[in-house]
Structures are given as structure tokens and as C-alpha cells.
Amino acid sequence: MSETVLVAEELCVDRGDRRVLENVSFSVGRGDVFALLGGNGAGKSTALLTFLGFIHPSYGEAYVNGLSVKDRIREVREQTAYLPEATSLYTHLSARENLQYFLSLTGVTRSAQEIDQGLDDVSLAADVRDRRLSTYSKGMRQKVAIALAILRRTPVLLLDEPTSGLDPVAIDEFNSILGGLSQGGTTVFMVTHDVYGACQVAQRIGLLQHGRMVGLFEAGDGGQISAEAVHKTFAEQQSR
């Protein structure tokens, strides 16, 4: 594996008296796409939010580029772009305005041309870019959110169910964008239900069940992870 960018080290997270993550460990190399799969309530989003400092582990630690999330959260967030599950950008603003606003939140300035390039990259039609997001479909909004993640140009991308609710064409487009980012050196950590989609883009897949890592799959050189193998393990774990 290439240089390690994301590390989860024996993460344990408790919610009340319930343990939602139990000794979860994994690492993701630079330019790799790591997908964490699991059923509802498996702890996938909890694991992802731990890397953003929104959830504090009761044991173990998460690192981004060698920085402890617990101690250096500000620097960690500067290096991390996050795409939440139900992408809900500001519906009273247009795509361009949303991007300008969120980019300025990070302290980054991008020219109008750069913003248009970002929107070109996600194939958002030019004639809708100045329309309010309230008139957009979910897929179009997701494209804007992805454009935001691209335009931030951070070394790490954290995605929470990025293809949820997208149509097959939009999923293909998304996977293609993700592949491009990965090739450009961006490290991607995504949590998803979509076994087949994950197998298309991820070099490594972790399987989470009731807060425990129950399977870890890795693609061979240039190949893809077998969706059947992942699905089989997933189904076996579900039936236990």
C-alpha cells in the first residue's frame, strides 16, 4: 500500500451504555478509495464522523495524514472535504452561490472560471447553474456537493452514502469522477450500502457488522474486488 493517509486505530465508540464501534482498525493509502459497507446501524457513519471530530471515540484514535483528529481537528478539517449523506446545500442559493459560499467558509477563493470548471467536471448543465437549488433534483444537488468537494482540492475526501438516491446514470458519472480524483492522488473514504458500486471504485472494502469489522477485501493489481464475494460475506453476517 502507498503512503498511509487515514488510520483508524482500535476505534471504540459508546453511545450511552451501547457500544456502536468495537475495536475498528483500518488504514487507507494515498490515492486509494476505501469503502466501508454494512447494514443499517452497523456504525459506518459513526466511523466516518470520527474522522471529522464530530464523534469522540471512548478508546482508540483516528489520524489523518499523521495528525491526531482528537488533538489537531482544525488542521484535519482543512485537509478533508466532507460530503454528507442527504446532501442538503442551501436551497435558496444557486449552484454557483452555494459553491462560492462554502468555499469562502474554508477560506479558499476560487475564480468564476474555476467554479465553472468544477461544475463542468460533475456535468451540471450550464443553464441551471444560476437557478436556486430548490428547483434541482436530488442528483443535481449531489453533483453540486461533489463539485464542492472537488473544488476544495483537499487530499482527503470523506463521503457518506454518496450515491444514495441517484439514478444509475448519475451513479456511473459519480464513480467516474471518483476514479479521476483517486488517480489524481485524492484519498477517499466512503461509507455506503451499495456493494456493487463500491466494488467498481474501491481498492479496499471493509465490512462492518454491529460495530465490528468482520471482513476486509482488497483488489488485486489493476483488478476489482469481487462483488459476489463481498455480498456473500455480507449476507452470511446478516443471517447470523
Next chain:
Amino acid sequence: MLSDLGRELRFAWREPVVRWTTLIAFGFTVFALTAGLLEVRNQEREIAGLAAATVEDQKLVLDGQPDPGSAAYYTFHLTYDPPSALAFAALGSRDELSWKHRLRMLAVEGQIYETDTDNSELSLIGQLDFAYLVSILLPLLVIGLLFDLEARERRESRYELVCATSAHGRGIFLVRALARCLILAAAIALPFLGFALYGGVSIGDSLLVLALASGHILFWLLVCRLVTVRNLEGATAALILLSLWFLLSVVVPVVGKTGVERMVAVPDGGHILLTQREKVNDAWDLPKSATMDPFLKTYPELTDYAEIKRQFEWKWYYAFQEMGDQTAAPLSTDLYEGMRARDGAMGWVALLSPPLMTHRVLTQMAQTDVDRHLRYVQCARDFHARLRHFFYPMLFGPKPFSKENMSELPQFEPCIDRES
């Protein structure tokens, strides 16, 4: 930080809730200021009209009077407290207590309380003026802008994105709250400055008023932040904030006022009026010495002129008027000391209620507070005393009743000028 604030100001201005709240705040402010200004202009017109009518009336009345007693009896004098330049912003006691009187040389206490028999001197907040808007309504608008600031982002699954994206993390919401409050402050500040300029209020006083309003907004911003940082749902946060508003704006002032009124008893104006009138009425049936002996203890210099030879003499009449005042004086003193004590105690209560404190400070700045009213009443009393000192020498004899002497009839001048 300033660029963040600028960005959030632009962002906030795009939000419909901010625009509507701003519009409402602006509309209420213009209404409150207009209502206040119209009321003050009415009062000024009334003073000017009454002053001119009083001068005319005095000319007519004095022309045909045969003696100083009749001249004193039939001549009315206007006393008044002119509104300060800032009074339009906080009508305060001018909405509840008398700021003008039509006096003549009869017993003064009764004349003062003829317009004040309801003893309404401690009514809390009067009509919708700028002070009411800033102290009572403005917190509601702040709550309306801030109760849902974070909860809405959570509800719309945007909270983590915003926090993770912002260089300030969760601190972005404080900047947002500041931006919204700045817009709200501008919505009240701009019309106020316009009216203040038109009304001739000094820049310093205008800025002090705005600083006070900003301080009150800041207080409610902090309250909102303290409540909303607890990850509450918007509705829960709103309920808590409205309860706090009700507690601080209504419960504390009302309970405080009730407690203060129980602790500090004051006679009412009607009681003073009756006491004074009964003394005056009784005097008609008593021997003249019952009036003149105590009167001469106050005015020993008039002893040589005090003999009452006829059944009715003006000097006896005015002497028993003054004796009526002396009888009512302890009650009157109790009332005014009580009003001062109640006002002072409400100042302590205001420490527990920022809305009440804001209202009190605004009325102090606008010189429409209880203290100003009490100073005016004393001013009216002092003028009445000048009338007595003017007429007594003519009534009792040493000074002749002549046109020349009557030309020196005292004319009322407000003791407290507009800018004092």
C-alpha cells in the same frame, strides 16, 4: 474575522427569514418612532397653544379686577414640563403622569392632584414607543432569528458539512448569529438615526441610545447561544427562549412592581386632594384665628397687617388655602418620597430584568422618568410659591395693587430646559 462577518452578512441577507424579520423590525421602528414623534409634537403644540391662550386670558382677566384678591383668584397660570429632544423615543412618564397644570393661587396640592387622582405613577410600560420596541419586542425578533440557527442545519442534514467546511468549526454559528443581529440592529438604528436627526437629538445621545439597544440585542444573542448550543430541537429551543423572555420581560417586572408596592406604601393623589379640600372647607366655619394664627407663624412679617375686620377678606381666604396645603404637605411628601423609593427599588429589580433595565435607562436618557416628573412637580410648586410671595404683600397691605406692580406678575419658566 471581519471578512467572515462580511460573508455571513451577505449570506444572512439572502435568507427569507432574515429579510422578513428585518422588514418587521424596520416597520415597527418607523411606526414606534412616528407615534412617539407625533405625541411629542402634540404635546409641544399643546404647550404653545396653552401658553399663548394663558397670556391672552391673563390680559383680559387682569384688566377689570378691582383688588389683588380677585386678580389672584381669576388669573390662571400654565406650568409645564417641555419634552426633551429625545422624548419621542421614550415617552415614559409623559404617557402616564401630568406634565402640565393650570394653576391659580388657591391651595396648590389639590390643583396638582386634580389631574392625577388615579395615581398611575407606577404604570410599567405605556404605548408602543421606541423604548417599548427595544426593551420588549426586540428580544422576540432576536429569538425569532436565532432559535433555529443550528437546529435547522441539523434538521436539513447540513450541520456536519457546515462545521467541517468552516475554518471556525462550530464557531461559524456565532458569526452567523452576530451577522443576523447586526442586520436587525441596522433595521432599528437607521430609522432611529433619521428621526433623531430630524428631532435635533445630539449625535452623542443618539449613539448612546443605539449602544444601549445593541447591548440589549447582545444580551439576547448570548441567551440564545447558551440555549441553542445544547443541540436542542428548534421548537424546544424556541419554547425555552420564549419562557425566558416572558420571565425577564413580564414576570420579573410585574412581580417586582407588586412586591415594591407592597413594601413601599404611598398615599394616593385623591387622598391628598380630599385632605387639602376638607381643611379648606372647614376653615369657612372656624373662627378666623384658627386660620390666621398658624398662618402668621409661617409669615411673621405680615402680623401687623393680618387683622380680619370683615366677614370675608381675601387675605383670610388665601391664608386658609395655604393652611390646606400645609395640612396636606406630609401626605404629599409621603407620596413623593414613596414614588422616589419605589422608583429606586424598581432600579434594583431592573438588575434582574435586562428588558426593564433597558426601558428605564432609555427613559432616563429621554428625561421622561419618574425623577424628571417629580422635579417638574416641584418646579410647579416653586412657581406657585412665587405667586404667593408676589400677591401676599398686596393682599395684606404693604404693597399697593397697581398696574405697575401687576406688570411684575410672575410668569412660569420651565425649571428644566430641553437639554438639561
